[in-house]
Amino acid sequence: MISGKPATRPSDALDAAALLELLRQMMLIRRFEERTMQSYQATKIGGFCHIYIGQEATAVGSIAALRKDDPIITAYRDHGHALARGMEPKYCMAEMYGKLAGCAKGKGGSMHIFDKDNAMYGGHAIVAGQCPMGVGLAFSHAYLGEDKVTVCYLGDGALNQGAFHESMNLAAIWRLPIIFVVENNSYSMGTHISRGTAAADDLSVKAAAYGMRYAECDGMDVLDTYDTFRTLVDAMRGSSSRALGAPADTGSGPAFVNAKTYRFKGHSMSDPQKYRTKEEVAGRQERDPISTLVSHLVERNLATQEQIDAIDKQAKELSHDAEKFAEEAPALPLSELYTDVYAEPFGPYKVGELPEMLRKTQK
Amino acid sequence: MRNIQLRDALREAMTEEMERDPRVFLMGEEVAEYNGAYKVSEGMLAKFGPRRIIDTPISETGFAGLGVGAAMYGLRPIIEFMSWSFCLVAADQILNNAPKMLYMSGGQFKVPIVFRGNNGAGGQLGSTHSWCVESMFSCVPGLKMAIPSTPRDAKGLLKTSIRSDDPVFFLESERMLGWGARGDRDFETPYPDTFTPYLSGGKWAPPTIEEDADFTIPFGVADIKKAGTDCTIVALGRPVHFALAAAHELSKEGIDCEVIDPRTVRPLDIETIVRSVKKTNYLVIVDQSWPFASIASEIAMQVYERAMDHLDNKIIRVCNDDVPAPYARNLELEMLPHPRKIIEAVRAVTYNA
Numbered sequence: 001m002i003s004g005k006p007a008t009r010p011s012d013a014l015d016a017a018a019l020l021e022l023l024r025q026m027m028l029i030r031r032f033e034e035r036t037m038q039s040y041q042a043t044k045i046g047g048f049c050h051i052y053i054g055q056e057a058t059a060v061g062s063i064a065a066l067r068k069d070d071p072i073i074t075a076y077r078d079h080g081h082a083l084a085r086g087m088e089p090k091y092c093m094a095e096m097y098g099k100l101a102g103c104a105k106g107k108g109g110s111m112h113i114f115d116k117d118n119a120m121y122g123g124h125a126i127v128a129g130q131c132p133m134g135v136g137l138a139f140s141h142a143y144l145g146e147d148k149v150t151v152c153y154l155g156d157g158a159l160n161q162g163a164f165h166e167s168m169n170l171a172a173i174w175r176l177p178i179i180f181v182v183e184n185n186s187y188s189m190g191t192h193i194s195r196g197t198a199a200a201d202d203l204s205v206k207a208a209a210y211g212m213r214y215a216e217c218d219g220m221d222v223l224d225t226y227d228t229f230r231t232l233v234d235a236m237r238g239s240s241s242r243a244l245g246a247p248a249d250t251g252s253g254p255a256f257v258n259a260k261t262y263r264f265k266g267h268s269m270s271d272p273q274k275y276r277t278k279e280e281v282a283g284r285q286e287r288d289p290i291s292t293l294v295s296h297l298v299e300r301n302l303a304t305q306e307q308i309d310a311i312d313k314q315a316k317e318l319s320h321d322a323e324k325f326a327e328e329a330p331a332l333p334l335s336e337l338y339t340d341v342y343a344e345p346f347g348p349y350k351v352g353e354l355p356e357m358l359r360k361t362q363k
Numbered sequence: 364m365r366n367i368q369l370r371d372a373l374r375e376a377m378t379e380e381m382e383r384d385p386r387v388f389l390m391g392e393e394v395a396e397y398n399g400a401y402k403v404s405e406g407m408l409a410k411f412g413p414r415r416i417i418d419t420p421i422s423e424t425g426f427a428g429l430g431v432g433a434a435m436y437g438l439r440p441i442i443e444f445m446s447w448s449f450c451l452v453a454a455d456q457i458l459n460n461a462p463k464m465l466y467m468s469g470g471q472f473k474v475p476i477v478f479r480g481n482n483g484a485g486g487q488l489g490s491t492h493s494w495c496v497e498s499m500f501s502c503v504p505g506l507k508m509a510i511p512s513t514p515r516d517a518k519g520l521l522k523t524s525i526r527s528d529d530p531v532f533f534l535e536s537e538r539m540l541g542w543g544a545r546g547d548r549d550f551e552t553p554y555p556d557t558f559t560p561y562l563s564g565g566k567w568a569p570p571t572i573e574e575d576a577d578f579t580i581p582f583g584v585a586d587i588k589k590a591g592t593d594c595t596i597v598a599l600g601r602p603v604h605f606a607l608a609a610a611h612e613l614s615k616e617g618i619d620c621e622v623i624d625p626r627t628v629r630p631l632d633i634e635t636i637v638r639s640v641k642k643t644n645y646l647v648i649v650d651q652s653w654p655f656a657s658i659a660s661e662i663a664m665q666v667y668e669r670a671m672d673h674l675d676n677k678i679i680r681v682c683n684d685d686v687p688a689p690y691a692r693n694l695e696l697e698m699l700p701h702p703r704k705i706i707e708a709v710r711a712v713t714y715n716a
Contacts, residue, residue, distance in 0.1 A: 136432020
């Protein structure tokens with residue numbers, strides 16, 4: 001939370017149903033990712049695949065503080081964000097299976113998950129490449145006079161890329177409504193943040209360098225994450241500069257959040273994890289974000305064990321069904337090779353149909 | 364004929380499209396308060412204000428990527444690179460994100476963006492500032508590319524670019540921006556009188572919006588800048604004028620060249636080139652980028668694939684020499700395509716005619 005925890009926290013206002021929804025989302029991501037790992041090991045999923053297990057509270061807690069139409073954009077560890085945003089698990093799994101029924105018709109894969117209906121602008125696989133585009137989303141809010149807030153996720157490895165710093169600078173000089181959130185799991189692949197990032201023990205200096213507000217949250221605690229984002233989003237919505245060219249001191253401007261989290265699995269599915277000890281991982285797993293919320297609910301009599309078990313059962317079933325859907329979905333016809341290259345095709349290119357996921361809503 | 368400079372044509376195109384569509388904005392270094400590093404956007408800040416004419420810091424990755432994000436959201440950015448040489452630091456944004464987003468998202472996110480700026484040697488700027496990016500970038504599926512050679516083509520193609528739902532790479536030439544100040548007669552070649560016969564009659568100046576409210580030039584349609592019967596010369600951008608100068612000199616020797624300007628390379632109007640080759644049976648391709656894996660090489664290959672039996676000799680490419688752009692004026696001039704090289708190439712290819 002922002003310096004000095006207030007006596008009342010925004011999450012105090014969440015009723016049991018809202019809290020159970022947070023639990024449902026985290027459990028769905030957990031069970032979905034377990035299925036993903038099984039499918040990857042069974043060679044049903046190809047390419048690079050990055051598992052979100054351990055970091056569920058970061059995506060779920062932050063997205064819960066947003067409106068449905070607030071855009072998000074993230075890096076390649078993106079399944080959790082898509083599910084938290086409301087994508088049906090079957091479309092995410094089918095994408096990884098490389099099937100036409102996937103959210104991006106099997107053309108993006110695990111690292112490039114998109115969902116226009118849920119304002120999820122991807123899934124971007126070059127480290128920090130999503131940051132300038134996130135600034136572009138926030139710029140659009142200012143240009144159009146909207147009161148939306150964009151959230152741009154990045155890993156701690158992105159802190160060392162030029163694209164991140166250029167994005168922070170542009171967002172700051174134009175006071176755009178964007179929250180950069182570093183999902184700080186301490187490792188960029190196998191390199192500990194202390195080996196790759198200057199001032200790694202105090203990331204507030206990154207924000208200070210751009211005159212930007214800074215906040216930290218416990219990315220292993222969905223309620224602390226929610227509280228942090230609820231406070232920032234409420235302050236930002238409607239108060240950032242809504243007219244480009246307005247004086248630089250107007251509006252609350254962008255913010256930078258250090259969400260301290262941890263991934264329980266390797267960087268990708270092919271990571272032998274020689275850079276950290278089993279003891280380190282086991283120690284961090286004692287603070288499991290799902291167990292933490294379960295304890296909170298049970299201690300306060302906000303949910304029964306049966307309710308929690310039922311949510312977990314449903315998460316397992318949805319993940320099972322997603323895998324079954326993906327497995328049984330037809331392969332991509334070779335004719336899809338030349339669709340979606342151009343919106344206005346020429347020569348060998350053809351107009352593509354929208355993914356099944358969007359056909360009900362988009363033109 | 365209007366005495367319209369190429370920079371004025373670019374400004375007309377942007378201004379008309381911004382008046383037509385409130386989603387269009389111009390962003391780049393020195394485009395607003397400085398009035399354009401090369402005066403292309405002169406007066407546009409006063410007309411449209413700081414919301415739509417936006418100065419950026421020197422931050423190509425940042426503002427190129429910003430444009431991609433804004434385009435995904437539904438705006439229609441024009442992103443100006445002061446020089447295409449400076450876009451190299453933004454490669455991930457312009458090559459990964461803009462052209463591939465539609466495909467990688469399974470058709471969910473269009474990127475209607477125009478990247479535009481000066482391309483090619485500016486004049487003794489050394490190798491870092493003298494990039495010709497057309498060969499390097501035109502191999503990327505998902506982008507469109509236009510390289511205008513006249514104010515008319517510049518205006519018509521830029522208007523089409525801004526209306527395109529796909530990302531467009533629009534390559535201008537610093538050396539051409541002032542051409543047209545005295546009509547169509549002030550070119551920097553040894554052959555100052557050569558252009559009037561070829562670029563008069565409406566080929567030089569674009570119509571004003573009052574004259575033609577619907578004026579645009581479609582992509583993928585080549586323009587025959589000079590008709591001829593003896594040898595086809597294909598050229599894009601500034602070298603079109605060198606090709607015309609060469610054609611004029613060669614006409615004195617009785618060689619009647621046809622000069623074809625494809626105007627866009629993605630899409631490429633190969634049919635018009637092939638039709639011409641079937642008529643002339645000879646082909647010289649002028650390309651201001653390096654020869655290796657170049658647009659000239661690609662056009663040559665496509666012609667071989669479609670019309671090999673119609674060629675009476677090999678195809679000759681006139682490209683930049685395969686070296687970094689030198690600073691020294693005499694070396695730089697020799698390195699670039701120029702009329703003498705084209706004349707020699709046409710003589711060499713047609714000797715058996």
